[in-house]
Amino acid sequence: MVEVFSSNEDAIVRVKATLLVKDSEDSPPKKTLRVGTGFFVSQEGHVLTSDIVEGAGRVWIEHHQIYYLAEILGHDAVSNLALLKLKTKPKKFSFLRVDERPVLPKPGTFVVALSSALEFPPSPGIGIVQGNESNFGNKLFPTRMLRTSVSVGPGEVGAPLLDLNGRFIGVVYAGLPDLRSSCILPASAVLRVRDDLLFSGKATYAWFGLTVTSQISLEEGLRVIVDEILEDSPSAGSGLRPGDQLLKIGDFAIKRRGDVANASFFARPGQFVNFLVRRESEEVEIPVRVTKRSKKKIVSSPPPELESIVPSDQNSTVPTPTPNAVPEVKDDESSGEDL
Template structure:
């Protein structure tokens, strides 16, 4: 096996913070488990049930989905670590998976449903979108790349998650898109994942990095996490469409950065600041030297409302380049999908009872 070469970025330079309790990713092999599973190709193909449209979908894409086996030394404990997740063929040389699946390893092998194994080289990774790209040494002739959908998902849309929960290769679970444009946060991450797709398709440890696909086999999202029963999440195809090509080309991706802390304008914030509507987001703090420094005004203080500390005096962001920004979800999504570092956006805001517009030139997020 080739080394998991780190020729573009030091693979362990910035150890990814664990997402314990939230990620459905790099599952440790369970010594106490008696569950075993192998490729459907090992089963006698005679006398099979009729199946369904999902059976056809499974057969169309399963050879493009891989199991990711990670090896090496954990950076947090120094102990030897093993784990596994999922991935999918993006083009004829590259497999997409989650950053957190490969973050603590120094080598990774992939196994296709055909039983073929291949070694890999890390091409690029992005902590902020939890995406990573591996270059593979071998692709079976029967495997074809999966395309990212160019359509925004809608609630109620049927989807399927394909991957390797608990190391059980060749697994499909089905459901619907149960929410869109989510903002997935954790205590370990300063910046939440934007534009996340929510699904009720079952995802479990080992599913992370695998595709969430529509009925045409197009990737709606890259499975990332599960929080509880009947709810899971995936990094959207729209974000992956921006990040993955940059990882292949440059080994990294730069996210736009304002340098502000924000608070949604709910009824209490609106009342405390004499605002006519509970909409937009208030700037509560500005990072020194950031893009917003000297352009946007942070809150000047707080007042108590119903035993809660409410910011007052800060700019309320209403729109970017004419696009309404009613909440933090809209703000995060706009920055993630419509802007890049160096872009100048027109920020319409409410300040001192007046609606004004200020131009803001975006920076790049600081390194982890």
């Protein structure tokens, strides 16, 4: 762990953002400071951090006790990520390579978090992968998250996690203080959002235009069934039908409701995605050309069950970033919302 930290310490920064917040319509605005961890991802001075920059009037980073102004290239509340670019680069710094990692680390894998908590210099924290989750209670995450034993405190959301070989694992998405754990946005998801922010300044997500329900059968256990095909949606006219059992969407096997949200997260608007379904006793593959998910179809506020895990890098007077962006669904019931 000593080598992992010493080799990557120069890539870690503290991110600060100021904005004006009004307690009420009649009260004067107050200047509020948001603080988080970030890290360099290129030699050009790009920095990834959490979405503490939304609405900020000024953003800067601290690197070896020197301040550098930063430009916001893009931010995304769904993934709780933001991409910055420094106006002036430090003379000496390193950066982390955000690589594709299609297979999630197994439970028991050791991980090292590199963060700048409060006003302390960058420091390491060690933990293990405890599992991967698609939901918290009956609220779905936007994609499958890693759950680790790394405890997250103020200023540490946005910190990178590495394995003991120094390979990038993901970014701290939110803390689970009651469990002394954390939710980690995996490397593949970080890469997908980073590329969107770099090229267009915002992340776009796919819309399938269907609702699903989970059912339990004695033969197969839990299975995911198409509940409704929405009118004027990508799924309408595609050949998908209510009652179809979803087996696979693109490259993702569908075994739980969260797998549908995960497939939607990685699908690209405008592209064809193959749906493999079981209809009666036959398996049928159906291509669907997905479209862009509109803002009104994305949940924009933290659900009550997740209030304890919202990113902990902000003053209590500041609205918290959205930790999820997919609808509520319950086992053995229709989702009531579309994916």
